[in-house]
Amino acid sequence: MDFCNNFSTVSAVCIALMSFGFFTRVSHQLSVDFYSMSCPQLEQLVFSVTSQRFKEAPVSAPSTIRLFFHDCFVEGCDASILISGPGSEREAVDNEDLAPEAFESVGTAKAVVESKCPGVVSCADILAIAARDFVFLAGGPKYPVKKGRRDGRASLASEVKNNLPRSNSTVDDLLKLFASKGLNKTDLVALSGAHTIGFAHCRQFVPRLYNYNHTNRPDPLIEPRLLKALQMLCPRTGGNTDVVAPCDVTTPFNFDNVYYKNLEANMSLLxxxxxxxxxxxxxxxxxxxxxxxxxxxxxxTQAMDKMGSIGIKLGNEGEIRRNCSRHN
Ligand code: HEM
Structure with missing residues (x-):
């Protein structure tokens, strides 16, 4: 069945079988072994890049996981975030802090995959695999990634704002946004656990440090020592806009559940x-x-699988990009 999905030139046998209604079920869903015939070494090829990147540029891990999230929430998981050029998603204000290391990691993985399996594997699937690899490399679970996504033909900055959450979103906002993507309360809380690694810029949390809810005072709940440390790092005005603090202030480099313990101890940034x-x-x-x-x-694991299925393009939809940052 995968055989027919995987080859760009569909054989006469496949066409005949498809016309009798065979394969229709599989061609409309993702599967773990989607490339088992057309690119059996795919996961090893991507891992050879992600594991190297993790050593050389560890920020690739959180930034690629976030890149996958920003891809899936806007236009679905179709690598639309990777398109560069004026007016593309990548250029939107809400994506300005996506680190270049993430784009580089996916671009390098794609180049390696193209050298062995040209024209077969979508950028959307490579991003999904790379995000999983980085979760694993940082100490998290190595879950199976379903594949078969096609790359989208659209990428519009104007679609971004209403489809991504913000650091001051309320739980109501978050539940509504996630529900609009088919994700429930458990998915929201589980996926937020990705903040167990990675960093946030001062401007994302500075209102909490000085002017909580327009009171001209800090958020009274922030743990006092953390508040002091964050205030030293991030002045109220005039600070360096590149300064970041770890989202998980206790174990910032480990993919673990300490993020949740921090929330209980009033030690979160956002x-x-x-x-x-x-x-x-x-x-x-x-x-x-x-x-x-x-x-x-x-x-x-479950929530990433669900998120990875948002708005996917299958079968003959979209394209398999040769270069992830450009439409063919
Ligand atoms: C629930 C709503 C969410 C909000 C409001 C939110 C917001 C943010 C913000 C403001 C930052 C800091 C960006 C910066 O200053 O550079 C951040 C970082 C990050 N987010 Fe989220 N996020 C959410 C959900 C998610 C989800 C679902 C994932 C992935 C599954 C994710 C993964 C990450 C990661 C890994 C980072 C660190 C990025 C880095 O170090 O480069 N976030 N998020």
């Missing part, structure tokens, strides 16, 4: 993260995932 513990609808989940690492890994 207001949107802290809100998950403050809101009674999500507090129980935060507590549970903070207690049980295995439960977190399972919930994260």
């Amino acid at each position: 207001a949107s993260d802290q809100a998950l513990f403050l809101d009674p609808r999500t507090r129980g989940l935060v507590r549970m995932l903070g207690k049980h690492m295995v439960t977190f890994f399972d919930a994260f």
Whole structure:
């Protein structure tokens, strides 16, 4: 069945079988072994790049995981975020902090895959595999990635703003946005656990440090020592706009469940993260995932699988880009 999906020139046998209704089910869904015939070494090829990048430029890990999220939420997981040029998603204000290391990692992986399996594997699938590899390399679960996504033909900066959350989003906003993508409350809390690695720029949390809810005072809940440290790092005005702090201030480089423990201890950076513990609808989940690492890994695995299926293009839709940053 995968045989027919994988070859750009569909054989006469496939056409005949398809016309009798064979294969239709599979051609409309993702599968773990989608490239088992056309590029059996795909996962090893991508891992050869991600593992090297993880050593040389560790920021590739959080930035690629975030890149995958920003891809899936806008126009679906179709690598539309990778297109460069004026007016593309990548140019939108909400994507300005996506680190170049993420784009480089996917671009390098694509080049290696193209050298062995030309014209076969989509950039959207390579991004999904790379994101999983980086979760694993940072200490998280090595979950199976379903494949078969096609690359999108559209990428519009104007689509970004309404489809991504913000650091000051309320739990209501987050639940609504995630529900609009087919993701539930558990998915929201589990996926937010990606903030167990990576960094945020001062401007994403500086209002909490000095002018919480327009009170001209810090958020009274932030743990006092953390508040002091963050205020030293991020002045109220005039600071260096490139300065970042770790989203998980306790174990910033490990993909673990300490992020949730931090929320319980009022030690989060982003207001949107802290809100998950403050809101009674999500507090129980935060507590549970903070207690049980295995439960977190399972919930994260399931939620990444769901997120990876948002708005996918299949079959003859879209294209298999030769270069991820340009349409063919
Ligand atoms: C729930 C709503 C979410 C909000 C409001 C949010 C917001 C943010 C913000 C403001 C940053 C800091 C960006 C910067 O200053 O450079 C960030 C970083 C990050 N986000 Fe999220 N995010 C959310 C969900 C997610 C999800 C679902 C994932 C992936 C599954 C994710 C993965 C990451 C990662 C890994 C980083 C660190 C990036 C880096 O170090 O380059 N986030 N997020």
